[in-house]
Amino acid sequence: MRNTFIYFMLILGAVLFAYPFLWMIAGSLKPELEIGSLGLFSPNMTTQSYEAVLTKIPIGKAFVNSLIVSLATTTSVVLFGSMVGYALAKLKFVGNKALYMLILFTMMIPFQIVLIPQYILMVKLGWTDTYLALIAPTMMSAFSITLFRQFFMGIPSALIDAARIDGCSEKRILFSIVWPLSRPVIVTVAILTFMSSWNEVLWPLMVVRERSLMTMPQIVTLFTIGGEAESQLGSLLAAATLLSLPVIIAYSFFQKYFIESMASSGLKG
Amino acid sequence: MINLRDIIHRAKHSDRTGYWFVLPYVIFFLAFVAYPLFFSFILIFHRWNIVTPMEWIGLKNFARLLQDPLFFKSLVNTLTFLLIHIPLQIVVALMFALLLNTKVKLRGFFRALYFLPVVVSGVAVTILWQQLYSYDYGVLNTLLRSIGLSPVPWLIDSSWAMPSVAIMATWKNVGIYIVLFLVGLQNIPAELYEAASLDGATRLRQFRHITLPMLNPTVVVIIVLSTIGGFSLFIEPYVLTGGGPMQSTLSGMLYIYNQAFYFNHMGYAATLGFVFALVILVVVLVQRKVVETEPT
Numbered sequence: 001m002r003n004t005f006i007y008f009m010l011i012l013g014a015v016l017f018a019y020p021f022l023w024m025i026a027g028s029l030k031p032e033l034e035i036g037s038l039g040l041f042s043p044n045m046t047t048q049s050y051e052a053v054l055t056k057i058p059i060g061k062a063f064v065n066s067l068i069v070s071l072a073t074t075t076s077v078v079l080f081g082s083m084v085g086y087a088l089a090k091l092k093f094v095g096n097k098a099l100y101m102l103i104l105f106t107m108m109i110p111f112q113i114v115l116i117p118q119y120i121l122m123v124k125l126g127w128t129d130t131y132l133a134l135i136a137p138t139m140m141s142a143f144s145i146t147l148f149r150q151f152f153m154g155i156p157s158a159l160i161d162a163a164r165i166d167g168c169s170e171k172r173i174l175f176s177i178v179w180p181l182s183r184p185v186i187v188t189v190a191i192l193t194f195m196s197s198w199n200e201v202l203w204p205l206m207v208v209r210e211r212s213l214m215t216m217p218q219i220v221t222l223f224t225i226g227g228e229a230e231s232q233l234g235s236l237l238a239a240a241t242l243l244s245l246p247v248i249i250a251y252s253f254f255q256k257y258f259i260e261s262m263a264s265s266g267l268k269g
Numbered sequence: 270m271i272n273l274r275d276i277i278h279r280a281k282h283s284d285r286t287g288y289w290f291v292l293p294y295v296i297f298f299l300a301f302v303a304y305p306l307f308f309s310f311i312l313i314f315h316r317w318n319i320v321t322p323m324e325w326i327g328l329k330n331f332a333r334l335l336q337d338p339l340f341f342k343s344l345v346n347t348l349t350f351l352l353i354h355i356p357l358q359i360v361v362a363l364m365f366a367l368l369l370n371t372k373v374k375l376r377g378f379f380r381a382l383y384f385l386p387v388v389v390s391g392v393a394v395t396i397l398w399q400q401l402y403s404y405d406y407g408v409l410n411t412l413l414r415s416i417g418l419s420p421v422p423w424l425i426d427s428s429w430a431m432p433s434v435a436i437m438a439t440w441k442n443v444g445i446y447i448v449l450f451l452v453g454l455q456n457i458p459a460e461l462y463e464a465a466s467l468d469g470a471t472r473l474r475q476f477r478h479i480t481l482p483m484l485n486p487t488v489v490v491i492i493v494l495s496t497i498g499g500f501s502l503f504i505e506p507y508v509l510t511g512g513g514p515m516q517s518t519l520s521g522m523l524y525i526y527n528q529a530f531y532f533n534h535m536g537y538a539a540t541l542g543f544v545f546a547l548v549i550l551v552v553v554l555v556q557r558k559v560v561e562t563e564p565t
Contacts, residue, residue: 009368014382017440021385023408024397036406080297083290093287099295106302112500112522113546116529116539117305117312123319140297170286199390201504202522206530217392224396224508233400240396244389251388255381258388263448 021248028238035233049234050242056235057223058211059242066216069134070197076139077193078186084140085148086174090160100149106142119206133207134215138197143265144189151185152178191254191261198247216243312539319535330540340541342516343524344548346431350520351499353435358495359488362443366450380451384444391441395508398437399424402509424510427517434505434518442498446491453487454480489560493553500549521545 026040028049034042053059087093088100118137127133155178163173179186204218211219220239222228251258313330315323334340365383369376386394401408402423410420423433457480465475503522506512512519512527525545529538 003373006368006371006373009364010373010379013365013368014379017385017444018382020397020401020408021389024393024400027400035400036403036408036411038408038411080293084294087287087290091287091290093285093291096287099291102298103294106298108550109302109306110497110500110546110549112525112542112549113309114302114305114542115525116535116542117308118301119529120308120312120319120535121301121305137301140294145294170290174290195388199392201390201392202526206526217390220390220396221392221504221508224392225511233406236396237400240393244393247388247390248385251385255384256377259380259384259448262384262387262445263452 021244024237024244025241028234028241030234032232032234035237049232049238052232052235053223053238053242056228057219057239058214059216059219059239061212062214062216062219063242063246065131065134065213066198068131069215070194072131072135073138073197074190074193076135077141077144078189080140081144081189082148082174082179082182082186084145085150086152086170086178088145088149089152090155090157091170103142103145107146115202115206122207128207129210129213131213134204134213137203138193138200141193144193147185147189147264148182151182155181187257188261188264191258192265195247195258195262309539309543312536313543315536317535318533320533323536326536330537331544333537334540334544339516339519339524340544343519343521346517346519347499347502347521349431350435350438350502351496353432354438354499355492355495357435357439358443358446359491361439362446362450362491363484365443365447366454369447369451370454380448383447386441387444389441391504392508394437394441395505398440399509402433402437425514427513427515430510430514430517434502434509437509438498438502438505442495445494446487449487449490450484453484457483485560489557492556492560496552496556497549500545500552 022040023038026042027035029045029047030037030042031044031046031048034044084103088096088103122128122133122137125132127136159177160173163177164170168177199217200215201217201221204215205221208214208218214222220243223239224236311323314325314327316326316329317323369380373379400406404410404420404422404425407423409423413420422429424430461479461483462475465479470478501522502520503526506518506520506523507526510518512523521541522545525538525541528534528541
């Protein structure tokens with residue numbers, strides 16, 4: 001009896017969280033007049049809405065832009081984040097403690113205070129409407145550095161000292177010895193960075209006006225509010241589906257890593 | 270034989286490596302954190318449309334802010350959002366975490382489904398919910414009508430619009446907090462429950478006196494993260510309602526954006542950002558104090 005109730009609630013939850021996405025995908029394939037219905041199937045399924053989206057906005061180019069920006073950001077955050085994290089955890093240098101304090105302080109600054117000045121900096125540098133504006137301000141992340149530092153603290157110093165005595169440079173120690181031991185934290189940082197970069201909208205809206213440089217969520221946002229969708233519900237749902245499908249596919253393969261990474265960001269927050 | 274001088278040399282060498290390793294971050298910090306922070310302290314005393322030269326106006330931006338009904342409106346809107354979003358988030362997350370913390374089959378499957386909205390772009394989620402909330406054709410009102418209730422003016426009534434945004438945001442984010450509560454639940458030592466059972470405590474009393482107090486740290490995390498999220502609310506009202514109807518979903522971030530990019534009031538937008546940042550810091554500090562010192 002108790003178990004039946006639990007399963008009933010769990011399935012109710014599954015419907016609550018997953019059904020809207022199924023409805024979205026179905027709606028993107030249904031003819032305009034049938035979208036309002038609750039059902040997922042229609043005998044008149046069509047790809048008209050997708051054709052409308054593809055002809056009205058350069059969403060393929062936007063997908064490529066998003067990919068370039070997210071991959072560049074993620075590579076940079078992992079590379080530089082692990083370097084700083086390693087220096088803080090395992091290298092003695094004057095200012096080590098002070099720098100760590102500074103990084104913790106950085107994490108406490110609400111982004112609202114630096115947002116407008118950051119935008120003005122982009123204008124002054126002439127970086128608006130370039131990939132640089134989308135990538136540079138997120139190339140490093142204080143939070144990722146603290147994740148790397150935390151993880152590297154747990155790697156025995158004896159191992160690193162042994163490598164030093166063997167004549168390994170610190171660069172080689174980090175990339176050939178520490179990195180292979182650090183897969184969990186690298187995966188966590190990579191997923192967190194990629195996801196937040198992929199889903200970011202506010203910053204691209206601020207620094208990019210040129211359509212051929214827009215990211216995917218940005219162009220879908222402007223498509224939705226800019227009237228280009230001409231209030232065709234089907235094409236709105238098709239745009240939303242195109243936007244979410246890459247993430248849903250990646251998530252269905254690596255959901256364990258996604259959940260662990262994103263929950264760990266909450267645990268340490 | 271290990272050469273002592275060699276080791277000293279290496280130690281000195283590795284010192285320098287430390288500087289090389291942190292140098293990129295220091296440059297990044299100076300350019301994209303320190304400089305903007307410094308520049309915001311200049312901007313808040315100026316009127317500037319980014320084209321003509323900056324004009325020093327002293328504290329006029331702050332004087333204006335104190336008389337700006339839209340600033341207070343956006344602050345009240347954010348608080349309205351948080352007052353609905355936070356309790357809803359905690360109750361729903363705790364409920365599903367408790368359901369998942371039993372010996373049921375397919376736990377991982379259910380957990381993965383509940384987490385799905387977290388990973389999907391907020392823009393896609395908002396487009397989807399705009400359709401669900403539609404007054405005439407939306408799924409939600411269709412459901413309400415089918416069980417004989419009257420439809421709800423989700424997005425078109427100014428007293429419903431912000432609660433609608435809060436419900437949508439809860440649906441999107443609750444997956445993270447389900448997982449956090451699950452971790453919290455699994456960290457509670459089983460001995461506590463065994464001891465309580467031996468003392469004859471009912472399940473309800475165990476929940477009240479063991480489970481809830483032990484989850485307190487998780488609740489603090491949820492409250493703080495949701496608050497920061499609430500003050501950053503932008504894309505949801507921007508896409509869903511454009512801040513309307515009657516400014517009822519104008520969030521702080523949306524107001525800053527409008528001031529900066531529709532009116533080119535860079536100085537005033539920076540002032541708004543400055544004040545909102547202070548409000549966030551104060552609110553979060555107070556929350557931590559209150560929740561952590563609350564007797565359990």
